[in-house]
Amino acid sequence: MAENKQSAEAIVSDVHKKIRAAFEAFDFESNNTVDAREISTIVYSLGCFPFQKDLHDFISQVEENHSGYVHLDKFLPAMTKVLMEHKFPPIPEDLLLQAFEVLDKEKKGxxxxxxxxxxxxxxxxxxxxxxxxxxxxxxxxxEKNHIYYKDLISQLTIDPDM
Known part of the structure; x- marks a missing residue:
């Protein structure tokens, strides 16, 4: 039983590390605050792809009194819940590849x-x-000004067992 608790704590700890790293990439003043407009990019970078309405609802939930800013203290628990409960599930790799291939009509890669x-x-x-x-x-x-989508798929998806 203690083993399960420890592994659950380890999972949450890993999730917190990923969220903090994504958040800190946009915390330009190093004050644990980001512009609310950056939240969508942070959420996407964590492998979550909510509908726009769900994303706007999430931003409203974490934004500080309509100030245009989001503090890590409010973002971290909300985003942890999203990831742990798989609220904004990632797009499966094969589906993402199919979508890119449909757009790549000339099959250039x-x-x-x-x-x-x-x-x-x-x-x-x-x-x-x-x-x-x-x-x-x-x-x-x-260098080539191309988007090589097969190389990006692993960056755009996340391990479902996270």
Whole structure:
């Protein structure tokens, strides 16, 4: 019994480390606070892909009195609950690969940033240009200006046993 408790504590500890690392990447003033507009990127980086309505509800829950800022003390328990309860489940790797392959009509193995921007800002639940800029900065091969999606799938998904 104690073994199970210890492993549960270890899992929560690992989850906290991942959340803190993702949060701290956007804590530019090192004051345990991030701009609320960065929360979507942080949530996505943790392998969660909520619908926009669910994401906005989550941001409202963790934002400090409509100040435009989110403090780690409020974000950490809320995001831990999301991850532990699998509230915003990750997209399976095979499904993500199929989606990229549908977009890659010429079967090149990559997408041009302009192509991805067009799809992501005009289809489904559209991303904002700011979200796309952040995504392209993180995902594009800057030498060739291509997005090699097969290399990215492991970055865009998360181990379901986490």
């Amino acid at each position: 990559y997408l041009e940033p302009e192509e991805l921007t067009k799809y992501m800002t005009q289809e489904g639940e559209p991303f904002t240009q700011e979200e796309m800029d952040e995504m392209l900065t993180a995902l594009a091969d800057h």
